[in-house]
Amino acid sequence: MAVHLEGARTLQQLVESWRAPGLILRADTSAELVNASLCTAAGLEQERLVGFGWLGIIHHGDPGAAPAFWGTRMAAGERFGAEIKLRRYDGSFLPVHADATPLGDGRWFLTMSELQRPAIAATREPVLSDDALRALMFEHTREAVFAWELEGRPRILVWNRAAEQLYGYSMPEVVGRSPHVVLRTAFPISFAHMEAALRRDGRWSGELRHTTRDGTILTIDAALVLVRLGDGRSIVLESARDVTGRRRDEHAALEASARLRLALAAARMGIWEWHVATHRVYWSPEACELLGLEPAASAAPMLDDFRRLVHPDDAARLREEVERALDGARGFDCELRVVRAGGAVRWLHTRALVDRDAAGAPSRLVGTMRDVTAERELTERLAASEARFRALANAMPQVAWICDAALRTEWVNDRFVELTGVTLAALQEGAWHGVVHPDDAARLGGEWPAASSGDARELELRLRCGEGYRWFLARAVPVRDASGAAVRWFSTATDIDDRKRMEAALRDSEEAARARAAELSTILEATPAAVWITRDPEAREIEGSRAGYEMLRSSPGRNLSKTGDDSEAVAHFSVWSNGVELAPHELPLQRAARGEALHGFVEEVRFSDGAVRHIYGNAVPLHHADGSLRGAVAAFIDVTPLHAAGAPAAPAAAAAAAAAAAGATMAGATTTGAAAMTDTSSAASVVAAADTDPSR
16 A cells, blocks of 8 residues: 655655654665665765665665565555664674565655564574673784684774874764775775785784775875684784874875986085094085995995095195095185096085084094096186187178176277277276267267176267278177176177168158158149059059049049959949940959050049939059069040030130140159150040930
């Protein structure tokens, strides 16, 4: 018989208020809801019991531990009961009667009630006595100790106070649960191998990784002992000692040692130690490598072994340094040569400190050695490089000089003396004032000392060369020491006098060109003729004079090209000739841009509002200096009044005269090759011919 409840909230309230352990099962036997009574009895959180987790608290030997046991009975759809053993929070098993009632929607309400005490005593799993458990735990009272069952699924049986403090879990929270799940154990070997070792040897020890309740990962020194009980069960007594800090310190020490080794190797530096009383010497592997010895040969070296390696010319100096240190000095620092096996000579820089006993007597010398052969060779190469530099500086065509950090001249090249006639000695006496042009001397005094800030400087100035002055570009670059401070300045001066004269001539030419361009712009704005110009052979961009924009009813600055990208800007008019609309590429300026010169060209400009203008003019190409095309220019006048008057002789002659005037203006003003509007004698005849065209 099914029990019908109204609403999920009512069902939840019923289960949660049920005093006995209870849960709601789905059709697949998984738990949808578990009440607080069952969680308390099992010592587990609700999240661990929902789903199929509730089956884990049933004794593994019970048929009820398998989902099929419940699924088969639930399939019948009738209420049923079963006796099972429920694992409690302390690891013991409590016999209970489970009563399952269908709810009518595929779910089941399962409640559990405790059987009579005699049944409990009869069915309780045999467990260790309290005395036995205490005896096992007190064997390891200083560490966390817990016992867990090895047979079947591992589960914790007991858990001491130290374990609670170490891991953050109380005993009720962990009893009955797998220790490896609770502590998220990371094993150094597989659990199967560890279990085999336990069964074979009765014990296992090693390091494990455990995770505490708050997520801290601990390195644990674990000792596991297998205990076999009289009833045939096997339990594992596990003691855990936290060695996380010790392992961290050991790891840090190993890393520090490794870093020291790497640093010594990177610096090619070795460590040595000399015990004064025994004359025993210790050489690190790096020191042996520097001396050309095998590390095995340095097991018990003597001081004399080292003295035999020192170059004969440096032996006396080393002896003096050691004796001075032993006599009271803090240590010594020197460079010496050693002769390695095979005769190779290496320079070593060795530095030592004296360690003294309580009485102040020297007990040992501890020092380092470093191979400085490359640095010595570098010093020699630098000296040779400086000699080559001076030879190169004296051969260069520029004048050059070197100053110290206070800008006092230390050196000048031969070219400086040759051009200026002033020697280094004279410059050091103050002759610079006679070399630099007076107008540049004040500027030099204000700008050049700023080079002491450490930045490279560049300055144009005039230097006296013979009877006159020439322009030079002077540049100063700092020479820095190891700390980055500017200790010297290397300066050069390149003759730019010819360039300066050319720049002046170019400026004059550009000013004249700008003046001509301004004049032309003024003339174009003043003339009544419309002028248009394009600067590319395809006439993609066309601009015009003021009259040109007005004639085409367009705003100044807009692109007037019908072959350009913005065709909308010129869509309000079309161009016709002899009754035929001209295609964009056949327009006069486009044809002229391709190299064709048009004179006395007559055309109509028809606007979208019906208005028509008759214009007359010329279009000619523009060329680069090499003769290649670079655009075109056109000049047209409006002859609409002549056309409207029927082109009588007098108006036609007036139109021709106006065209000639506009052409003459263009011819006189433009320097770009724009043609003047000539051929004025044909103006009237062209207009007259247009009048006779029946298509107009």
